[in-house]
Amino acid sequence: MATVDIHLNEETAHHGDGHHEHEHHETNFWTHYIFTIDHKMIGKQFLITGIFWALIGGTLSILFRLQLGFPDMDMSWLKPILGKWIEIDTATGFGTLDPEFYLALVTMHGTIMVFFVLTAGLSGTFSNYLIPLQIGARDMASGFMNMLSYWFFFLSSAVMFVSLFIETGPASGGWVIYPPLSALPKAVNGSGLGMTLWLVSMVFFIVSSLLGSINYISTVINLRTKGMSFSKLPLTIWAFFLTAVIGVLSFPVLFAAALLLVFDRSFGTSFYLSEIYIDGEALPNQGGSPILFQHLFWFLGHPEVYIVLLPALGITSEIIATNSRKPIFGYRAMIGSMLGITILSFVVWAHHMFVTGMNPFLGSVFMLLTLIIAVPSAVKVFNYLTTLWRGNLVFTPAMLFSIGLVSFFISGGLTGLFLGNSAIDIQLHDTYFVVAHFHLVMGSASFFGLMAGVYHWFPKMFGRMMDAKLGYIHFWLTFVGVYMVFFPMHYIGIAGYPRRYYSFTNFDTFNSFADLNMFVSIAAICTMTAQFIFLYNFFYSMYRGKKAPLNPWKSNTLEWTTPREPGHGNWPGEIPTVYRWPYDYSKPGADVDFIPQHIPYSETPESNLPYENELIKLEAEDKEVKVADGSKH
Amino acid sequence: MDTTNIHIVEEPEKQLAMHPRKFSMWLFIVTVVMIFAALTSAYIVRQAEGNWREYELPLSLWINSGIIILSSATMHWAYLSAKKDNLEMVKVAISSTTFLGVLFLIGQMWAWNVLVSNEVYFTGGNPSESFLYVLTGLHGAHLVSAIIYLFIVLFATFRYQVHSKNLAKIEMCATYWHFLDILWLYLFIFLLLNH
Ligand code: HEM
Ligand SMILES: [Cu+2]
Numbered sequence: 001m002a003t004v005d006i007h008l009n010e011e012t013a014h015h016g017d018g019h020h021e022h023e024h025h026e027t028n029f030w031t032h033y034i035f036t037i038d039h040k041m042i043g044k045q046f047l048i049t050g051i052f053w054a055l056i057g058g059t060l061s062i063l064f065r066l067q068l069g070f071p072d073m074d075m076s077w078l079k080p081i082l083g084k085w086i087e088i089d090t091a092t093g094f095g096t097l098d099p100e101f102y103l104a105l106v107t108m109h110g111t112i113m114v115f116f117v118l119t120a121g122l123s124g125t126f127s128n129y130l131i132p133l134q135i136g137a138r139d140m141a142s143g144f145m146n147m148l149s150y151w152f153f154f155l156s157s158a159v160m161f162v163s164l165f166i167e168t169g170p171a172s173g174g175w176v177i178y179p180p181l182s183a184l185p186k187a188v189n190g191s192g193l194g195m196t197l198w199l200v201s202m203v204f205f206i207v208s209s210l211l212g213s214i215n216y217i218s219t220v221i222n223l224r225t226k227g228m229s230f231s232k233l234p235l236t237i238w239a240f241f242l243t244a245v246i247g248v249l250s251f252p253v254l255f256a257a258a259l260l261l262v263f264d265r266s267f268g269t270s271f272y273l274s275e276i277y278i279d280g281e282a283l284p285n286q287g288g289s290p291i292l293f294q295h296l297f298w299f300l301g302h303p304e305v306y307i308v309l310l311p312a313l314g315i316t317s318e319i320i321a322t323n324s325r326k327p328i329f330g331y332r333a334m335i336g337s338m339l340g341i342t343i344l345s346f347v348v349w350a351h352h353m354f355v356t357g358m359n360p361f362l363g364s365v366f367m368l369l370t371l372i373i374a375v376p377s378a379v380k381v382f383n384y385l386t387t388l389w390r391g392n393l394v395f396t397p398a399m400l401f402s403i404g405l406v407s408f409f410i411s412g413g414l415t416g417l418f419l420g421n422s423a424i425d426i427q428l429h430d431t432y433f434v435v436a437h438f439h440l441v442m443g444s445a446s447f448f449g450l451m452a453g454v455y456h457w458f459p460k461m462f463g464r465m466m467d468a469k470l471g472y473i474h475f476w477l478t479f480v481g482v483y484m485v486f487f488p489m490h491y492i493g494i495a496g497y498p499r500r501y502y503s504f505t506n507f508d509t510f511n512s513f514a515d516l517n518m519f520v521s522i523a524a525i526c527t528m529t530a531q532f533i534f535l536y537n538f539f540y541s542m543y544r545g546k547k548a549p550l551n552p553w554k555s556n557t558l559e560w561t562t563p564r565e566p567g568h569g570n571w572p573g574e575i576p577t578v579y580r581w582p583y584d585y586s587k588p589g590a591d592v593d594f595i596p597q598h599i600p601y602s603e604t605p606e607s608n609l610p611y612e613n614e615l616i617k618l619e620a621e622d623k624e625v626k627v628a629d630g631s632k633h
Numbered sequence: 634m635d636t637t638n639i640h641i642v643e644e645p646e647k648q649l650a651m652h653p654r655k656f657s658m659w660l661f662i663v664t665v666v667m668i669f670a671a672l673t674s675a676y677i678v679r680q681a682e683g684n685w686r687e688y689e690l691p692l693s694l695w696i697n698s699g700i701i702i703l704s705s706a707t708m709h710w711a712y713l714s715a716k717k718d719n720l721e722m723v724k725v726a727i728s729s730t731t732f733l734g735v736l737f738l739i740g741q742m743w744a745w746n747v748l749v750s751n752e753v754y755f756t757g758g759n760p761s762e763s764f765l766y767v768l769t770g771l772h773g774a775h776l777v778s779a780i781i782y783l784f785i786v787l788f789a790t791f792r793y794q795v796h797s798k799n800l801a802k803i804e805m806c807a808t809y810w811h812f813l814d815i816l817w818l819y820l821f822i823f824l825l826l827n828h
Contacts, residue, residue, distance in 0.1 A: 218657045248664055252668040253668070260675070260767070269755065269760070271679070286684075287759045
């Protein structure tokens, strides 16, 4: 942690109290694209890196789906890519996937998707890009810390990427890296150098994430434009804000867990290890407790799933309200439920540990708390549905992806209720049922939130429009594909298929599901292929897309008041002042169906409610004060 | 917020009277609190499982605690002097704080030596022993960073950048320093009660 301290210190030392750093900023290639302190460019850096990781993570999943769907397949054709991880039978030339490498594949897939794509790629992109634009700030509280945040992420990415190619293979103890497996190189090759690199990479990742979160919180609290009270904040900002709060409180705990693991692995302490025999030989470690690691890990791990989901929910709120041309239903209830989720997410972690032999009484406490989390989740779902209800729906690709998110959130959330019952979990724990649950509710839902965000804010990011037709094709293929992949997993899971098994051909009971597994694998390959439509659309539109109008979705939030390609500082003139909440869509009496946040009530007498007319007087006073101030300087 | 400094009239909107950097410093402190909260709760959870070796804490930890409390006092003295624009005094006070900080670290190392001679080791023994090293070591690492911070403030003082109109730097440094002081006292009392 010392590094963080030092950097924080340098930061304060260099910039002192200067207020408008960005104005001294001259751009050349390096400062504009690489070591930029402009939040918009940093957001794009996170996005591009996230897309890169999503491709890697997706490819890994196709590899292990091939193994699961076609256990008898000859894999020798993969030899050129995977090298020694494909074992060739010298007599027949038949190639099989190395079982340990299978474990490495699932581990890296999970790690990459959870942390690098859905945490850094989602939060990193949209918190950076949208917070200053939507609250009316010229940049983040500290552009320098923001830049560091990206470069720590980059470093972390580089280390994780390198670990894919080393001799003993990458980490292979699962994304949750439970000891003793992850602590003992003698137990599995991946726990050697691969695991060390994993830990190093995660430490950088934690630093990056903390620098980012501290900045987001500080920006939202201190840099809002005039009039932007917390009760006028777009729900996106509320979501990013609470996500950052969760991050600040939970990532340090992962750091503590990882630190103790590092000591166990490399220094010979016994925090997590006790009485272990490998090949009949006893290890010296005494007195540790592997359950301790699980507690520490899940204290981060469960909040982490909400770190992944909340930004996606925030993005969805914004997009659904805009494209239903209706105010979001229950703005305050939405904030309340997000606050509820934030608090509750810290007190449910042990639902991942029901079968670790913990005290059944404790189990029932955690069961109760877990099931309570369903309440705010349900509130959010109802509010989305009631916002859509009888709205003037505009089906942009972003809107479709948002509706898709709601669908996944419902179908995946329902299975959470089953898993949350400690008795039912005895049967379901560590089966494909859990895999289905979290891929729908976290994986797919957040991925759809990410996609919705990209389609929606692409015009602001790159000044051009993405192709809507390709967007529709991308949406339908992905939406149907996701259900084809993950729905069957519920059945497979209920039937008892454990997760993280290399092959099931040795179990007679599972033979009847061989076809279903094959089906899932084919669906996965199709869904993955469909993502290339998006990639093409994304990069093509970046350069060749139709030029975007200033406010393509007729939206109310402040980012659409900036020029088509906002420069550093976002608004060339003064920052707009905010007078109303962001959801004045289809207001009765108004002649247009949206009234942006910076329009004063005095300009919209036809649609004002009585109490809003009262506010006009206050606005007038404000203006006078402003003029008086102005003449002084 | 001191509004006379703001040049752009259209932007007097800093609604919360908080310096963004000071605010970030507090958030950083929150992350450090969470690390130690995690470690000390891990300590308690592990202890509750039994098989826990008990040993005596070195007496020198009491002296170290005295030193670090004293250093907080000199830190506050530095802050008050800066407020009164007494720069010479600031330099003396910061230097003494740095000195006491280093003394504390040496004291901690000494305590480790005592532990080792009592056959309480970081590695190879019971987790109860390793925990002590991790807690003190991690606190020490943070203190090193705070000492570097002190040097930065000291340099700034020599360049006349710390004075009653420009207190942010020394205020943040003092906050961090007092925090590490309190953190140590928390750890010490925690260890006294639970060793
Ligand atoms: C209705 C609310 C929810 C309930 C009651 C619930 C309950 C559970 C339970 C009990 C488990 C553990 C299953 C086991 O391992 O045996 C679990 C796993 C999981 N849940 Fe949920 N969940 C809910 C919503 C969510 C949400 C919203 C997300 C993500 C955004 C999520 C992500 C996950 C993940 C990632 C895992 C598996 C982690 C792993 O073992 O690798 N859940 N859920
Ligand atoms: Cu959970």
